Amino acid sequence: MTALALETRDLHNRFGGLEVVRNLNFNLAPGARHALIGPNGAGKTTFVNLVAGALSPSHGAILLHGRDITGLVQAARVKRGIVRTFQISQLFRNLTVLENVALAIAERDGIARVLWRGLAAFPTIVDEAVALLAGLDLAADATTAIRALAYGRQRLVEIAIALALKPSVLLLDEPAAGIPSAESHVILAALDRLPPAIAVLIIDHDMGVVFRFARRITVLVGGLTLAEGTPAEIAADPRVRTAYLGESILPDGVGR
Amino acid sequence: MASAIDPAAAVPRLGRARWHWAEALPWLALAAVPFVFPGYLALGCQVIVMILFALSLDLILGYAGIITLGHAALFGTGAYAAGMLSAHLGWNEPITGLLVAGAAAAAVGFVSGWFLLRYHGLALLMLTLATAILLQELANTLAPYTGGYDGLLGIAIDPIFGRFANDLFRQNYYVYGLIVLLAAFLIARRVVASPFGQSLVGIRENVKRMHAIGAPVHGRLVAIYTIAAAMAGVAGGLFAQIHAFVTLQVMGFQLSGAVLIVVILGGAGRLYGAFIGAAIYVILEDQLAKLSPEFWEFGVGLVLVATVLFARRGLLGIAEDLTARLRRRTP
Numbered sequence: 001m002t003a004l005a006l007e008t009r010d011l012h013n014r015f016g017g018l019e020v021v022r023n024l025n026f027n028l029a030p031g032a033r034h035a036l037i038g039p040n041g042a043g044k045t046t047f048v049n050l051v052a053g054a055l056s057p058s059h060g061a062i063l064l065h066g067r068d069i070t071g072l073v074q075a076a077r078v079k080r081g082i083v084r085t086f087q088i089s090q091l092f093r094n095l096t097v098l099e100n101v102a103l104a105i106a107e108r109d110g111i112a113r114v115l116w117r118g119l120a121a122f123p124t125i126v127d128e129a130v131a132l133l134a135g136l137d138l139a140a141d142a143t144t145a146i147r148a149l150a151y152g153r154q155r156l157v158e159i160a161i162a163l164a165l166k167p168s169v170l171l172l173d174e175p176a177a178g179i180p181s182a183e184s185h186v187i188l189a190a191l192d193r194l195p196p197a198i199a200v201l202i203i204d205h206d207m208g209v210v211f212r213f214a215r216r217i218t219v220l221v222g223g224l225t226l227a228e229g230t231p232a233e234i235a236a237d238p239r240v241r242t243a244y245l246g247e248s249i250l251p252d253g254v255g256r
Numbered sequence: 257m258a259s260a261i262d263p264a265a266a267v268p269r270l271g272r273a274r275w276h277w278a279e280a281l282p283w284l285a286l287a288a289v290p291f292v293f294p295g296y297l298a299l300g301c302q303v304i305v306m307i308l309f310a311l312s313l314d315l316i317l318g319y320a321g322i323i324t325l326g327h328a329a330l331f332g333t334g335a336y337a338a339g340m341l342s343a344h345l346g347w348n349e350p351i352t353g354l355l356v357a358g359a360a361a362a363a364v365g366f367v368s369g370w371f372l373l374r375y376h377g378l379a380l381l382m383l384t385l386a387t388a389i390l391l392q393e394l395a396n397t398l399a400p401y402t403g404g405y406d407g408l409l410g411i412a413i414d415p416i417f418g419r420f421a422n423d424l425f426r427q428n429y430y431v432y433g434l435i436v437l438l439a440a441f442l443i444a445r446r447v448v449a450s451p452f453g454q455s456l457v458g459i460r461e462n463v464k465r466m467h468a469i470g471a472p473v474h475g476r477l478v479a480i481y482t483i484a485a486a487m488a489g490v491a492g493g494l495f496a497q498i499h500a501f502v503t504l505q506v507m508g509f510q511l512s513g514a515v516l517i518v519v520i521l522g523g524a525g526r527l528y529g530a531f532i533g534a535a536i537y538v539i540l541e542d543q544l545a546k547l548s549p550e551f552w553e554f555g556v557g558l559v560l561v562a563t564v565l566f567a568r569r570g571l572l573g574i575a576e577d578l579t580a581r582l583r584r585r586t587p
Contacts, residue, residue, distance in 0.1 A: 052468070054467070054468075074467050074468070074470070075467065075470045075471060075472050075473075076470075077470075078468070078469060078470030079470050083468070084468060086464075086465075086468070090462055090464050090465040090468065091462065091465060092457075092458055092461040092462050092465065093461060093462070094461060095457070095458075095461060099454075103454060103455065103458045103469065104469045106451045106454070106455070107455065107466075107469045107470050107471050108469075108470065111451045112451045112452060112454070112455040112471060113451070113452055113455075113476075114450055114451045114452055115447055115450050115452040115453075115479075116446065116447075116450060117450060117451075118446075118449045118450060119449065119450065119451050119454055122451065161465075161469065164469075165469060165470065
C-alpha cells in the first residue's frame with residue numbers, strides 16, 4: 001500500500017465553546033480528486049486552515065506522506081508540498097499577474113531571501129512564470145495589474161500561484177467562488193488540466209463543479225463526517241439530502 | 257527557454273534596477289548646493305541627515321509596510337553611540353564612529369523588531385511609540401553616561417582622514433554627509449531591487465498570501481527592520497558628529513513624527529520621496545521658524561493636510577501622474 005498523501009487523525013478544533021472540526025479522520029491518496037462538501041458552517045474552510053497551518057488544532061495530528069507535520073508552521077508546510085488557495089482571492093493587487101507568480105516561484109526556490117543581487121539575475125523565474133501562465137491561458141494578461149483584471153481571471157491567478165509552488169497536496173477553497181456560473185467552465189477547464197500526480201482536495205458549494213471534478217466526496221456536517229464515497233454513492237445517500245434541509249443539492253441528471 | 261516577453265517590461269520592478277536619467281537630478285541638486293548656496297551648508301547638513309533618516313523609514317514603511325511612531329529611537333541610539341564613543345571613550349575618528357552608531361542601532365532594531373514585528377496595525381503603532389518612550393527614558397535615567405536632560409557634552413570629533421575638520425560653515429561636513437548618504441542610498445537601492453526587496457513588497461501588499469506561498473514573514477520583517485535601524489543609526493551618528501551635542505530630543509516623539517511626515521510628503525516606497533520630503537520639510541521648518549518662532553508647526557501641519565487630501569502618494573506621486581499624462585499626449 002502506498003503512503004497516503006495526506007491524513008488527519010482525530011483532528012479537532014475549538015473556537016471558545018464552539019467545536020468547529022470534531023475528531024476528523026480524513027485520508028487523501030496521491031493523485032486524488034477529492035471534494036469536501038457540506039452546508040455553511042460545516043467546518044470546511046476551518047479544515048483547510050488547519051491542514052495548511054493557518055490555524056492550530058486543539059488536538060489531533062496531520063500527516064503528509066506519512067510524516068507528522070502538526071507542529072510545523074505554514075511556511076514549512078508549503079515547503080513540504082501543502083499549498084492552498086483562498087475562497088476570496090488573496091493576490092498582490094498592485095502587482096502584475098506575472099509578478100504575482102514570480103514572487104511564488106522565487107519563494108519556492110529560496111531565491112526570495114537573496115538580498116544582494118537584482119531580481120534580473122534570475123531570468124529563469126520569468127521564463128517559468130510565462131510558461132505557467134500560458135498553460136492557464138493567462139499569457140495575454142501577464143503584464144496586467146491584478147486590480148485591473150476581471151474577477152474570473154483573478155481566480156485563475158490564484159490557481160497559477162498555487163501551481164507555481166509545485167505542490168504535492170493542493171487545497172482548493174471554492175476555486176469558482178464569486179464568478180457567474182456561466183464562466184465557471186474556465187475554472188473547470190483549468191482544474192481538468194491540473195497535473196495528475198497532485199492530490200487535490202476541493203471545497204465547493206457549486207455541485208456542478210464538485211460532481212464534474214471529484215472522484216470521491218466527503219460530506220461534512222457540524223464538523224463531523226456524515227458520509228464519504230463516490231459521487232454516485234453520495235448522490236444516492238438520503239442522509240446527505242436531509243443534511244441540506246431537503247434542498248436538492250444535486251445538479252440535474254446526477255443520482256436520479 | 258527564451259520567452260517572447262521582455263523580462264524588464266513584464267516585471268517593471270526588474271527594470272528599476274537600471275538607472276533612469278532622472279535619478280541624477282537630486283544628486284546634481286545636492287552637489288550644486290555648496291556652489292550656489294555656500295552660506296546655507298549648515299541647513300544643507302540638516303537636510304542630508306533628514307534624507308538619510310527618512311530613507312531608512314521608507315525601507316520599512318514604503319516597502320515592507322511597517323508603520324512606526326518610534327523610529328527616532330533608532331536615530332537616537334546611533335546619536336548617543338557616536339556621541340558617547342567620543343565623549344567617554346575618546347574615540348574621535350568619525351567614520352568608525354558612524355559604523356559603531358549603525359551597529360548599535362542595528363542591535364537595538366534587531367532585538368526590538370523581533371518582539372514588535374509580531375504585531376501590526378494600531379498595536380504596532382502603539383508598541384513602537386512605547387518602545388521609543390522607554391528608550392528615551394532609559395537615556396534620561398543613565399544621565400552619568402548620556403548627560404540626561406542637560407545633553408551630552410564633550411564630543412570632539414577628529415578631522416575626517418585627519419584633514420577635513422568640522423568648520424563653522426560645515427563645508428567639509430556637507431561633503432562628508434553627502435558621501436555617507438550616497439553610500440547608504442546605493443545599499444538601499446540594491447536591497448529594494450533584490451528578490452528580498454520584492455518579497456517585502458509582497459508582505460506589504462498581502463501578508464496572508466505571503467504566508468500561503470511559504471514566506472517566513474517575521475524573519476523577513478526583522479531583517480529589513482535591522483537594516484533600516486542601522487541606517488537610522490548612521491543618520492543619528494552623523495547628527496551627533498555635526499553638532500557635537502546630543503540631547504534627549506534625538507529619541508523624541510517629535511522627530512519620529514517629523515520623519516513620518518517627510519516620507520509621506522515626498523511619497524513612500526520610492527526612495528527618492530525621502531529626498532524631496534526632507535528638503536521641503538527642513539527648509540519649510542527653517543523659513544517658517546524665522547517668520548514665526550511659536551507658530552511654525554501650523555504651516556508644516558497645513559502642508560501635511562494638503563498632501564493627505566490631494567496627493568495621497570506624496571509629491572513624487574504627483575510627479576509620476578504628470579509625466580504619465582505628458583507621455584500620453586506626446587506619443
